[in-house]
Amino acid sequence: MKVYFKTVGCRVNQVETQSLTEKFVSLGYETASVPGEADIVVVNSCSVTEYADRDTFNFIKRTVASHPKARLVVTGCIATLNPQKILELAPGAAVFPNADKEKIPYQLAGIPPKENFFSVGGFSGHTRAFIKIQDGCNLKCSYCLVPSARSEIKSKTAAAALAEIKNLIGAGFKEIVLCGTRLGMYKCPETAKGLAGLMGEIFGLSGDFRIRFSSLEPGEVSEELAAVLKGGGERFCDYFHLPLQAGSDAVLKAMGRPYTSGEYLKKLDILRKNFKEPGLFADVIAGYPTETEEQFAETLAFVEECFFAGLHVFRFSRRPGTRAYALKPLPPEIVRERAERLRVLDAGMRASYAASMCGRSLKVLVLRTGRKGAFDGEIPDLETRPHAKGGDCGPKAVFAADSENKSRQTLGLASNFLNVSLKEKIQPGSFVKVRILGVSGGSCSGEPVQPWP
Numbered sequence: 001m002k003v004y005f006k007t008v009g010c011r012v013n014q015v016e017t018q019s020l021t022e023k024f025v026s027l028g029y030e031t032a033s034v035p036g037e038a039d040i041v042v043v044n045s046c047s048v049t050e051y052a053d054r055d056t057f058n059f060i061k062r063t064v065a066s067h068p069k070a071r072l073v074v075t076g077c078i079a080t081l082n083p084q085k086i087l088e089l090a091p092g093a094a095v096f097p098n099a100d101k102e103k104i105p106y107q108l109a110g111i112p113p114k115e116n117f118f119s120v121g122g123f124s125g126h127t128r129a130f131i132k133i134q135d136g137c138n139l140k141c142s143y144c145l146v147p148s149a150r151s152e153i154k155s156k157t158a159a160a161a162l163a164e165i166k167n168l169i170g171a172g173f174k175e176i177v178l179c180g181t182r183l184g185m186y187k188c189p190e191t192a193k194g195l196a197g198l199m200g201e202i203f204g205l206s207g208d209f210r211i212r213f214s215s216l217e218p219g220e221v222s223e224e225l226a227a228v229l230k231g232g233g234e235r236f237c238d239y240f241h242l243p244l245q246a247g248s249d250a251v252l253k254a255m256g257r258p259y260t261s262g263e264y265l266k267k268l269d270i271l272r273k274n275f276k277e278p279g280l281f282a283d284v285i286a287g288y289p290t291e292t293e294e295q296f297a298e299t300l301a302f303v304e305e306c307f308f309a310g311l312h313v314f315r316f317s318r319r320p321g322t323r324a325y326a327l328k329p330l331p332p333e334i335v336r337e338r339a340e341r342l343r344v345l346d347a348g349m350r351a352s353y354a355a356s357m358c359g360r361s362l363k364v365l366v367l368r369t370g371r372k373g374a375f376d377g378e379i380p381d382l383e384t385r386p387h388a389k390g391g392d393c394g395p396k397a398v399f400a401a402d403s404e405n406k407s408r409q410t411l412g413l414a415s416n417f418l419n420v421s422l423k424e425k426i427q428p429g430s431f432v433k434v435r436i437l438g439v440s441g442g443s444c445s446g447e448p449v450q451p452w453p
């Protein structure tokens with residue numbers, strides 16, 4: 001029997017799909033590369049924005065219309081929050097809420113489930129591996145559905161996480177990204193160790209690897225955690241994705257975000273004190289319903305003051321079941337215009353941050369190689385852009401194609417999340433120290449520091 005997987009949304013969803021795939025294969029199923037080949041089609045849905053909803057519902061409609069014989073299984077946040085809508089579109093679908101997602105392969109095979117907090121043994125088609133160590137959120141940000149869709153706060157045991165990471169290092173993965181809905185809320189159910197404690201143990205593992213965090217809530221940044229991460233040296237990526245959402249205290253209050261702009265800045269200071277020019281990225285929502293032009297101007301000014309390495313800009317999206325849903329939305333043209341102004345700011349900050357790396361040597365993980373000049377111009381859909389659909393995430397990697405750079409054939413990712421391209425052909429999945437010689441847009445180019453692998 002063949003299974004096809006459609007995944008929409010966040011890193012946690014992507015890790016869960018990888019784990020489900022491995023479980024199905026362990027039960028004798030094969031994976032299909034297109035829905036048309038599949039006996040079973042599994043949709044791991046997302047509902048974080050209306051675009052994610054639309055993406056999922058359109059896929060379900062298409063599957064029902066063009067592959068009526070396929071068994072349709074829908075899970076994820078829409079299956080948890082709005083199962084009736086799925087059954088309207090696909091009356092025959094099997095709907096599994098997030099809480100039952102890991103049981104799917106076993107239930108379909110008619111055997112007792114073997115759940116292991118979505119552990120993975122690899123990450124097909126990727127040079128980097130992603131693992132899930134935490135789930136759930138108990139904050140109540142006014143615009144967000146996640147606490148309703150992932151309400152149970154839980155963590156993987158430290159022992160299981162360490163075994164999984166050891167296994168991935170053994171499988172040749174050099175970079176492992178720790179994922180969770182609220183990574184900073186990690187707490188081992190056996191030892192009560194927190195994220196700092198777990199990281200201390202991970203840094204004690206043998207092998208040539210580095211760890212990256214998917215994201216941290218600002219409140220989860222502490223002097224203690226930063227000191228432990230600093231102690232990891234090159235085994236920890238100097239990259240932090242800290243959702244900000246707004247720079248105006250009035251808007252932050254309206255959103256129910258648990259910090260002020262001043263407190264947020266203090267968190268950046270902790271990170272800048274412990275890491276040399278770390279890659280600091282932030283999510284910002286454009287066009288929150290109560291946001292005035294003056295408050296938006298505060299956000300622009302605050303974002304500039306933070307001097308981020310890059311932004312992920314999201315247009316406000318009304319979500320049924322959230323407090324913000326009841327608010328009168330701003331006119332769409334205002335929302336679009338504010339998102340555009342943030343993106344312009346973002347492009348400038350990415351270029352400045354990339355330029356600030358000139359002359360420095362960065363540890364780069366080679367992601368891909370191609371023909372001569374393969375990495376000239378716009379680079380679509382790098383491994384680094386999960387939310388490509390519907391979201392307004394940061395710009396694509398753009399390498400200005402001029403005569404000098406025409407020959408570039410290797411692309412990598414620096415520890416601070418900068419895209420780096422090289423002329424030399426270097427094996428994907430290997431680390432190389434690169435001296436940064438040039439920048440274009442928000443990306444860098446350079447040459448390997450001798451000796452290289």
Ligand code: SF4
Nearest residue numbers: 137139140141144146
């Ligand atoms: S912290 Fe806020 S925005 Fe993030 S998942 Fe929780 S409720 Fe949603």
